[in-house]
Amino acid sequence: MKPILQHLVEMTGHRDHLRLEVSVLSTLQKLSSIKEVRALELFTDGGEPHIRPRTWVQDGQLVSTDSEAAADPRKEPLERYPELFECVTKQGDSALANPRPGRYTLWLPVWMHEKVSTCLEITQSRQFSAHKLEVLKGVFLVYQNYQNLLDYSERDALTGLFNRKTFDEQFARTTTPGLSSSKSPELVAPEQASIEGEHAQNWLAVVDIDHFKQVNDRFGHLYGDEVLILIANILRTSFRSHDRVFRFGGEEFVVLLRNTTLTMAHKVFNRFRETVQEHHFPQVGNVTVSLGFVGTSRGSPVEILGQADQALYYAKEHGRNQVRFYEDLIASGELATKVANDDVELF
Structure with a gap:
């Protein structure tokens, strides 16, 4: 015994x-x-x-x-x-x-x-x-x-999605070299080599509901909560079982899209955005979301999250209801790098 x-x-x-x-x-x-x-x-x-x-x-x-x-x-x-x-x-x-x-x-x-x-x-x-x-x-x-x-x-009490604390733990583990293997050497992913050979990687997206404050002000917090729950349900059905969806609080969500190409990431994130746009929310009517995303292979967790946030806010400041990729915005000069390795601003 x-x-x-x-x-x-x-x-x-x-x-x-x-x-x-x-x-x-x-x-x-x-x-x-x-x-x-x-x-x-x-x-x-x-x-x-x-x-x-x-x-x-x-x-x-x-x-x-x-x-x-x-x-x-x-x-x-x-x-x-x-x-x-x-x-x-x-x-x-x-x-x-x-x-x-x-x-x-x-x-x-x-x-x-x-x-x-x-x-x-x-x-x-x-x-x-x-x-x-x-x-x-x-x-x-x-x-x-x-x-x-x-x-x-x-879990988040309202939506049932993973919460911010869980994101911090899981994301730090996936972006810190050697962290998973050092803590648990018995875990092996036999399919990893073939995935890397196909040039797939992980992507982090920050999602924000457009004009959500107006929903609360006009219809009340009960309908605002219902919108959050319905958005959470759409997120669940829009991504695969081994992807991860989190609620950060308020109207902000985060998605970890795993092991896929950039082209497919664009397609999946835009499909989710269009599904929300076409959904009828009781009493409220139509709701849209903005989304910014970035690859997770470079930078610290704070930097990666900050870059996705920058892409998100560019989308919100330039029309909303759109998906923006951080590296495209940097390459085109539409967005300047704001987070440097030696000077990280937490916000």
Whole structure:
């Protein structure tokens, strides 16, 4: 019992969903008779439920990927796992299967807000005893409860998007060389090399609702809050599952668009802007947004955020309802560099 308690202490010391996931799999893998552990991602593709491995054991170490689920060649229709499919459909807490002799599998779906997007899969060489199931489910419940606590602390109360605190933590980690690997060497992204070969990179966009103060002044804060919630919903549906959307407060949002080309970034951001423009907001009518974006490969987090802000405010000062790319504005002379390496202004 003592080793399990030590693993639980280590597991709940993490403040990141992926590292917590790796930690619980590492804990489960050390239990007797366990042959394989995986974290599976459940998602919808083409209107049908699918499943794909997100964290698994490869060459003796745990490997994780945060690539786009729908484009993963390892994805499978959920119906190929009938016991798990039935469990998810009925909102059950576990499923068991014996797919072939000497292989027994337990699935434990992670339910959050009455939805499931993650499932732990545990496979061993013999049937699960009542005591073993009790131990496994006990570890899992600690993990699930802690995942819920992490999720609550990371979210904006009104829109349900990630909050500013979460952005600071995630963005600093993605833009600081070696930070992720030094803290967690077991995390490996096997698809990274091919992505870099295609000249894709990450992009940061700052989004601001045009004339939002007028919405509050004319219709009241309840309708203003409804506009914020609806914009948040459009943001969710406009970007992929491995992109990240944050609410900074007020009418400002931030998007981290991951692993794509500049041409595609322009297309995706403009498609989002047009979707907002064409949406009818109850009582308020039409609403537009302005957006400034920049690549995240150069500069400190403060510099990158400041550059996206400069592009955003250029868009707002020159007609609103448009997308502006920082480097294009610098190259054309429409915008001067305001943030230097030795003199960073925080605002």
